[in-house]
Amino acid sequence: MARQSTDILVSGGGVAGLTAAAAFGCAGFRVICVDPEPPVTERDAAGSDQRTTAFLQPSIPVLEAAGLWSRLEPHAAPLQIMRIIDAGGEKPEPRIIKDFDASDISDQPFGWNLPNWLLRREMVARLAELPNVSFRPGTATARLITREGEALVTLSDGTGVSARLVVAADGRNSTVRQALGIPVKTLRYGQKALAFAVTHPEPHNNVSTEIHRSGGPFTLVPLPDRDGAHSSAIVWMERGPEALRLAALPQAEFEAAMTERSCGILGPLKLVSRRTVWPIISQIADRMAGERAALIAEAAHVVPPIGAQGLNMSLADLRVLLDLAAKAPDRLGDAAMLDAYHKARHTEVMARVTGIDALNRASMMGEPFLRDLRAGALNAFYSIAPVRRTLMKAGLGVR
Numbered sequence: 001m002a003r004q005s006t007d008i009l010v011s012g013g014g015v016a017g018l019t020a021a022a023a024f025g026c027a028g029f030r031v032i033c034v035d036p037e038p039p040v041t042e043r044d045a046a047g048s049d050q051r052t053t054a055f056l057q058p059s060i061p062v063l064e065a066a067g068l069w070s071r072l073e074p075h076a077a078p079l080q081i082m083r084i085i086d087a088g089g090e091k092p093e094p095r096i097i098k099d100f101d102a103s104d105i106s107d108q109p110f111g112w113n114l115p116n117w118l119l120r121r122e123m124v125a126r127l128a129e130l131p132n133v134s135f136r137p138g139t140a141t142a143r144l145i146t147r148e149g150e151a152l153v154t155l156s157d158g159t160g161v162s163a164r165l166v167v168a169a170d171g172r173n174s175t176v177r178q179a180l181g182i183p184v185k186t187l188r189y190g191q192k193a194l195a196f197a198v199t200h201p202e203p204h205n206n207v208s209t210e211i212h213r214s215g216g217p218f219t220l221v222p223l224p225d226r227d228g229a230h231s232s233a234i235v236w237m238e239r240g241p242e243a244l245r246l247a248a249l250p251q252a253e254f255e256a257a258m259t260e261r262s263c264g265i266l267g268p269l270k271l272v273s274r275r276t277v278w279p280i281i282s283q284i285a286d287r288m289a290g291e292r293a294a295l296i297a298e299a300a301h302v303v304p305p306i307g308a309q310g311l312n313m314s315l316a317d318l319r320v321l322l323d324l325a326a327k328a329p330d331r332l333g334d335a336a337m338l339d340a341y342h343k344a345r346h347t348e349v350m351a352r353v354t355g356i357d358a359l360n361r362a363s364m365m366g367e368p369f370l371r372d373l374r375a376g377a378l379n380a381f382y383s384i385a386p387v388r389r390t391l392m393k394a395g396l397g398v399r
């Protein structure tokens, strides 16, 4: 059987894979990107991804290099202030409020928030502009065999592909990672996240708010106005059975419950999207690469949605790969390049997975005594200005 030859096969067309395909395409490489699920690119269509992604400052140059930022920026809501509220007292009301203001460390906002369904729409449109990128929705990576000089991939439609580099962006159960035999370590919390959109009477003023009580954080992230009303995306983390109970509540009861959990900070919340439910785990692959293949995004690391880290870590993976490929395009996918990639990313990824795991466990605490400890720690960290600024920079991924 004749094989198609390409520089890069991107396995997975989620937000990370689509960005990788656009970025490598813009850099002049021949790219094939495959995904078994055709992307859902309309807000209210069945199966649309109701999560949003807050792109932090360091991710923007990657999106620019992919020719994506000019398409995305007009739809983005800036995040100027990250507010953390501890509502862990007897009643669900704020007892500590701390604002982390981007102006303390930068003349730019911390980041910009966009709905995932819209990201897919704009990314697919961008790929269509790039003649050297072939996006093949409805097709999966079925098999992978590697040797020193190439990766041989069989797609689900029977096509054989020879690639110099496979970029595994095929998610937490990555087919490519399994074919490479790279083990993962997984931590389970028995927790799920509800993700949905709301409108509210009070403006959000570009403040992203994380409210801690028990079960996990309740996070409101600014969105642009929706049909003339102020709007936010919400990620509400709870223990699994409680999350499923909330997801099944009649709308009016759900709205009452989320308004109470939000401590009423934006007034009564109105649900304006489907409620989607996401299992929460932490996971890290033992290596970021195998022969002729690099793992990025959830194929390499999964974290609970705290501090907008998940996809931003993924774009940091991509930034390193793009730099290495640009420095030595002839050595794309060779052992030295992939070893350099592993070394540049693995320690950093491990540190973030560990840090976010600790934050999530602190946020889940139900015991009043532990909740008091958590509130005390927030107060202490916040009151020391250099520590506060260091935390903000660490959250962004800048030094």
Ligand SMILES: Cc1cc2nc3c(=O)[nH]c(=O)nc-3n(C[C@H](O)[C@H](O)[C@H](O)COP(=O)(O)OP(=O)(O)OC[C@H]3O[C@@H](n4cnc5c(N)ncnc54)[C@H](O)[C@@H]3O)c2cc1C
Binding pocket: 011, 012, 013, 014, 015, 016, 017, 034, 035, 036, 037, 051, 052, 053, 054, 055, 139, 140, 141, 142, 169, 170, 171, 172, 174, 175, 176, 193, 194, 195, 235, 278, 296, 297, 298, 299, 305, 308, 309, 310, 311, 312, 313, 314
């Ligand atoms: C509730 C929630 C909120 C979040 N909010 C944020 C945020 O604000 N900021 C942030 O940075 N991150 C956030 N994240 C994390 C972020 O959403 C993820 O990091 C990101 O979606 C993962 O992208 P991915 O492309 O790796 O995985 P996925 O979106 O899972 O994509 C993997 C793709 O691979 C495809 N695939 C599977 N098998 C194959 C195969 N054999 N061959 C080819 N393709 C295959 C799948 O169909 C899928 O499309 C959030 C996560 C959750 C759960």
